[in-house]
Amino acid sequence: MFKVMLNSIDKVKRFVNVTSKVDGDVFLQSGRYIIDAKSIMGIFSIDLTKPLEMSFEKCSDEEKNKYLEKIQEFLVEV
Helix, strand or coil, X not given: CEEECCCCHHHHHHHHHHHCCCCXXXXXXXXXXXXXXXXXXXXXXXXXXXXXXXXXXXXXXXXXXXXXXXXXXXXXXX
């Protein structure tokens, strides 16, 4: 499980821009809410004051590793 911190509008925009290019599914979880990480509106609907848990589905290990390299600035715990 990976955690990301998206505590500003600019961070959310950059995160969604990178995430939207991933072929598989990426999800963010805040408490009991799970949202599509490619949805800027979804991200703004959850609590962004705390780190969010990130998970993947239908995403190859190679694609996941390339993606994680691109989002290093958002990762808070690996």
